[in-house]
Amino acid sequence: MNFSRMVDYSGCSEKKEPLSSGLPIVYLDHNILDAFLDNKLIQLKEALTNRFQVVYSNETLNEIKRAGKASPKYSEAFLDLLNQINAAHMSIVLDDKFHETNQIRIVEGDPHTFFHQFCNSEPVFNNLTESMHQFGFKVSGGRQGESLEDVQKIGVEAFESLMDYLEENIREIEEQIPEVAQQLRAEKSRYLQEYKELSKQNTQNMAKHITDEKNWSGIKDFRQHFKLEPYHFNSISAPNILQQIWRVMKKSQNMPKEIDSIDDFFMFNKQELMPGQPFLRHNKVLGAYNLLNTIGYYPDKPLHKDRGFKRSTSDQMHVSLASFCNCLITRDERLWKKAEAIYEYLNIPTEIIYFDKAV
Numbered sequence: 001m002n003f004s005r006m007v008d009y010s011g012c013s014e015k016k017e018p019l020s021s022g023l024p025i026v027y028l029d030h031n032i033l034d035a036f037l038d039n040k041l042i043q044l045k046e047a048l049t050n051r052f053q054v055v056y057s058n059e060t061l062n063e064i065k066r067a068g069k070a071s072p073k074y075s076e077a078f079l080d081l082l083n084q085i086n087a088a089h090m091s092i093v094l095d096d097k098f099h100e101t102n103q104i105r106i107v108e109g110d111p112h113t114f115f116h117q118f119c120n121s122e123p124v125f126n127n128l129t130e131s132m133h134q135f136g137f138k139v140s141g142g143r144q145g146e147s148l149e150d151v152q153k154i155g156v157e158a159f160e161s162l163m164d165y166l167e168e169n170i171r172e173i174e175e176q177i178p179e180v181a182q183q184l185r186a187e188k189s190r191y192l193q194e195y196k197e198l199s200k201q202n203t204q205n206m207a208k209h210i211t212d213e214k215n216w217s218g219i220k221d222f223r224q225h226f227k228l229e230p231y232h233f234n235s236i237s238a239p240n241i242l243q244q245i246w247r248v249m250k251k252s253q254n255m256p257k258e259i260d261s262i263d264d265f266f267m268f269n270k271q272e273l274m275p276g277q278p279f280l281r282h283n284k285v286l287g288a289y290n291l292l293n294t295i296g297y298y299p300d301k302p303l304h305k306d307r308g309f310k311r312s313t314s315d316q317m318h319v320s321l322a323s324f325c326n327c328l329i330t331r332d333e334r335l336w337k338k339a340e341a342i343y344e345y346l347n348i349p350t351e352i353i354y355f356d357k358a359v
Contacts, residue, residue, distance in 0.1 A: 023053040025106070027090075027322035029330035030063045030314070032355075036081055041355060044329075048085055055090040055106060055325065056082055059317040061118040066310070075115070082111040089114045090321065092282070102280055104324045124158070124165045131158035133313055136290070141217030141304030148213050152203045156196055163192050217304060219294050226252050230296040234337075241341035242266060242288075245297065266291055268346075281346055282320045288342045289316040298337040322350055329353045 026048060035041045048054050060082075068075030089111070093103035107114075131154045137143055138151045166188050174181040210216050223229070226249065236244045246262040249255060263269045267287045270279060293299045293312065300312035315332065319339045322328035328350055330336050336354040343350055 023051070024326035025090075025324070026052045026054050026327045026329060027318065027325040028054060028056070028060075028087075029318055029328070029332060029335060030060065031331040031357075032329050033060075033078055033081060035331060035355070036085075037077055041359065044355075045085060052327075053106070054082075054085050054087040056087050056111070057090055057317070057321045058118055059314050059321065061115050063314055064115065065119060079111045079115055087111060090324070092321075092324075100280060100283070124162045128155075128158040128162050131155040133309075136313070137306070137309045138216075139218035140309055141219060142306065142309055145214050148203045148207050148210070148216075152199050155199055159192065159195050163188050219303065222294050223296060225254055226295075228296055230299060233295065233297040236297075238340060238344060240344070241297075242345040245295065245341075249295070262345075266345075281348065282323050284346060285320040285323050285342050285348075286316055288345075289319055289338055292338045292341065297341070298334040300334055323348045325350055327351045327353060329355070331355050331357050331359075 028048075032041070032044075036045050064075050064078045067078060086108075088106050088108045090104050090106045093101045093105050095101050134143065134154055135151050138146070138148065143151060166184070170181045170184050170188070207213060210221075233245050233248070242262060246265055249265060250260075259265050261269075266284075268284050293303065300308065300315060302308040303312055315335045318330075319328070319335060319342070322339070323343065323346075326349075328339060330339075330352070331354070333354065333356075336352055339352055342348070343352065
């Protein structure tokens with residue numbers, strides 16, 4: 001039997017209360033699970049099992065699924081491990097309009113069951129997520145030989161498939177509750193039109209400033225524009241990491257005039273990707289993580305290659321989701337440094353524990 005708990009962190013800034021069980025919530029980066037399977041960090045594993053509530057997310061399951069492509073035994077080993085340490089599944093609660101909220105749901109149960117559900121979820125949702133990642137991959141220098149419009153079409157086609165899937169579900173309820181079906185169909189049409197218009201507008205706005213779309217790298221262009229070398233900011237140390245970066249960046253003569261504050265630069269002021277939806281703290285973490293990669297602050301690599309980009313996408317999701325937890329544990333220095341900088345500025349009280357890979 002699964003047991004579900006809801007935790008609300010809306011308005012939380014200085015202190016996170018533990019779950020009703022009294023156990024602090026701990027989010028593990030995938031490399032910690034790797035260490036446990038290699039019989040490393042044994043004392044940590046024992047402490048987590050007995051004194052903390054370990055949680056994992058769909059992104060954890062995504063990484064486990066990727067590991068299983070080499071052999072199913074790897075996926076099974078990770079799932080058995082999650083079961084051994086009494087890990088529970090966490091997810092962000094959606095509202096009645098399917099927008100994310102400041103709440104998470106933590107559900108106890110067999111990780112194998114959650115993995116099976118994840119792998120067998122409706123493909124259209126996974127395809128839409130993947131199409132959004134592909135646009136980011138293009139910005140990072142991937143998908144060489146393709147234009148922005150080529151990549152935009154992938155996203156539109158994925159969204160159209162999602163709308164077709166919704167239409168199938170609407171037909172199933174049309175006879176019983178026709179008024180609801182009519183309302184859903186109108187909303188569906190509006191969402192599709194808005195998505196197409198926004199996607200086209202964003203692509204056209206980006207293309208105005210690019211001379212060779214097919215061989216373009218947004219990261220490379222950004223660094224050249226501001227005369228930045230990779231690792232340019234790695235000498236910066238806490239406290240006030242983002243503030244220190246902003247003080248350097250704002251001195252550049254190439255900084256657009258409309259960007260006149262640190263919140264403008266790190267895109268904390270408004271929701272750029274999905275206007276009209278709530279712009280919550282964990283969303284801001286994602287944008288800031290990407291920007292720190294772009295400017296070269298402990299950047300993930302290689303982002304222009306598919307494997308490196310997927311790994312970085314998982315890392316930013318882990319950092320975002322861990323912002324709901326009491327603690328994030330990792331062996332990835334690049335992830336640790338970026339998370340430290342972002343959490344500090346946004347007053348996210350999640351403690352970050354870093355273990356060197358030599359340990």
